[in-house]
Amino acid sequence: QVQLVESGGGMVQPGGSLRLLCAASGFAFNSYGIHWVRQAPGKGLEWVAFIRHDGGDEYYAESVKGRFKISRDNSRNTVHLQMDPLRLEDTAMYFCAKDHETHEPKGDFFSSWGQGTLVTVSS
Amino acid sequence: DIQMTQSPSSVSASVGDRVTITCRASQGVGNWLAWYQQKPRKAPKLLIYAASSLQSGVPSRFSGSGSGTEFTLTISSLQPEDFATYYCQQADIYPYTFGQGTKLEIK
Secondary structure, eight states: OOEEEEEOOEEEOTTOOEEEEEEEESSOGGGSOEEEEEEOTTSOEEEEEEEOTTSOOEEEOTTTTTTEEEEEETTTTEEEEEEOSOOGGGOEEEEEEEESSTTOTTOOOEEEEOOOEEEEEOO | OOOEEEEOSEEEEOTTOOEEEEEEESSOOTTOEEEEEEOTTSOOEEEEETTTEEOTTOOTTEEEEEETTEEEEEESSOOGGGOSEEEEEEOSSSSOEEOOOEEEEEO
16 A cells, blocks of 8 residues: 655754655655645645656745755655755644656645654754 | 635534535636645545545545635535544645645534
């Protein structure tokens, strides 16, 4: 079955960095785009970043553009989110999610989600 | 950015009730609209995609309709496990955006 497992979260000071990992299994990983979506404590959902199935295109929310970098390794079925520098407002649960359809050039709906990894930015 | 506005923000209902949640987009998104259910301390779950297509494994009491700027999610007969927060999301133009959520509570 489809499984997405996030890791790499933790507590970091403002200006620090973290690298999140999304490890995937149970589906043809190299055929699906992957998104990161975050949720601040007690708040709603915010889309963060997308990487195309072949790694050939990326999109970012304006709030993270220039600070976060999404990448993937189709040989290892993994996606990373490099976050640097972190701000207080980046505190959230970070989820990775796979596209609903294969080979969507711009991504589409989030059909399966991981359980999330918590990032806390605090001084 | 496309703004997604859900109404109501919260609703109280009883088991067996029919509930409708509305989502309005600030500009047309065609049928690039999804609905998710989220329970406390859990990841969201896709219910409806492409405005009206039921995701595999989702009970048929959930249905979606609409296109362009106005969409609805209907739960035909509420079950105890349906009490959760529901979000709409547009996947037409980046940045993809979510509605603020509708909390469905037990009356």
